[in-house]
Amino acid sequence: DAGITQSPRHKVTETGTPVTLRCHQTENHRYMYWYRQDPGHGLRLIHYSYGVKDTDKGEVSDGYSVSRSKTEDFLLTLESATSSQTSVYFCAIKPGQGDTGELFFGEGSRLTVL
Amino acid sequence: SQKIEQNSEALNIQEGKTATLTCNYTNYSPAYLQWYRQDPGRGPVFLLLIRENEKEKRKERLKVTFDTTLKQSLFHITASQPADSATYLCALDNTGGFKTIFGAGTRLFVKA
Numbered sequence: 001d002a003g004i005t006q007s008p009r010h011k012v013t014e015t016g017t018p019v020t021l022r023c024h025q026t027e028n029h030r031y032m033y034w035y036r037q038d039p040g041h042g043l044r045l046i047h048y049s050y051g052v053k054d055t056d057k058g059e060v061s062d063g064y065s066v067s068r069s070k071t072e073d074f075l076l077t078l079e080s081a082t083s084s085q086t087s088v089y090f091c092a093i094k095p096g097q098g099d100t101g102e103l104f105f106g107e108g109s110r111l112t113v114l
Numbered sequence: 115s116q117k118i119e120q121n122s123e124a125l126n127i128q129e130g131k132t133a134t135l136t137c138n139y140t141n142y143s144p145a146y147l148q149w150y151r152q153d154p155g156r157g158p159v160f161l162l163l164i165r166e167n168e169k170e171k172r173k174e175r176l177k178v179t180f181d182t183t184l185k186q187s188l189f190h191i192t193a194s195q196p197a198d199s200a201t202y203l204c205a206l207d208n209t210g211g212f213k214t215i216f217g218a219g220t221r222l223f224v225k226a
Contacts, residue, residue, distance in 0.1 A: 105159070
C-alpha cells in the first residue's frame with residue numbers, strides 16, 4: 001500500500017462548473033502525477049510535480065491546472081468542466097529521486113461531465 | 115510524436131498455456147520499460163521493470179524481453195491461470211524518468 005488516497009472517487013457535474021480532484025499521500029514522496037484514462041487511449045499524463053510548488057505539464061494539460069502547496073497533497077482543477085473531460089483520473093507517486101522506478105497509483109476518480 | 119502500440123484486440127488463451135503480449139514503440143529512446151497490470155475499476159499495479167541494457171528479466175511466472183533495435187518488448191506469462199485475466203499496460207521512461215508514458219493496454223482472458 002503506497003498510502004495514496006484520491007477524492008472524490010466519483011463525481012457527476014455539469015458543463016461549465018469548476019471541479020477539483022485531490023490526491024493525498026502519506027509517505028512524503030517528491031514526485032506526484034495526474035493521469036487520465038480513456039478507452040482506446042490508455043493512460044495519458046496531464047501534469048506532474050517534482051516538489052512543493054514545482055509542477056510541469058504533461059501531454060494533455062489543456063483545460064487543467066494543478067497545485068502543490070504541501071508535499072502530501074496534489075490537486076487537479078478543471079476550471080470549467082467540459083464533456084470531453086469525462087474520464088477516470090488516476091493519481092500516482094514515484095518513490096525515490098524520480099529518475100527511475102515504478103509508479104504507484106491511487107484507485108482513481110471517475111468524473112462525469114453532463 | 116512518441117507512440118507506444120499494444121495490441122488492442124483481446125488475447126484469449128487456455129489455462130496452462132503461455133500468454134505473450136507485445137509492446138512496440140516509435141520516436142522514443144527509453145532508458146527503461148515497465149509492465150503494469152490493471153483490473154477493472156482499479157489503478158494499475160507495477161509488475162516488472164527492464165532497463166535498456168538488459169535483454170531479459172524474470173519474476174516468478176513472468177518474463178519480459180526488451181529489444182531496443184526492434185523497439186519492442188515482449189511480456190510472457192507462463193502456466194497462465196484464470197486469475198491472470200486483466201489488462202496489461204506497457205510504459206516507457208526516458209533518461210531522467212520524470213515522465214512515464216503508457217500504451218493503451220492489452221486485455222488478457224485466460225479460460226479455465
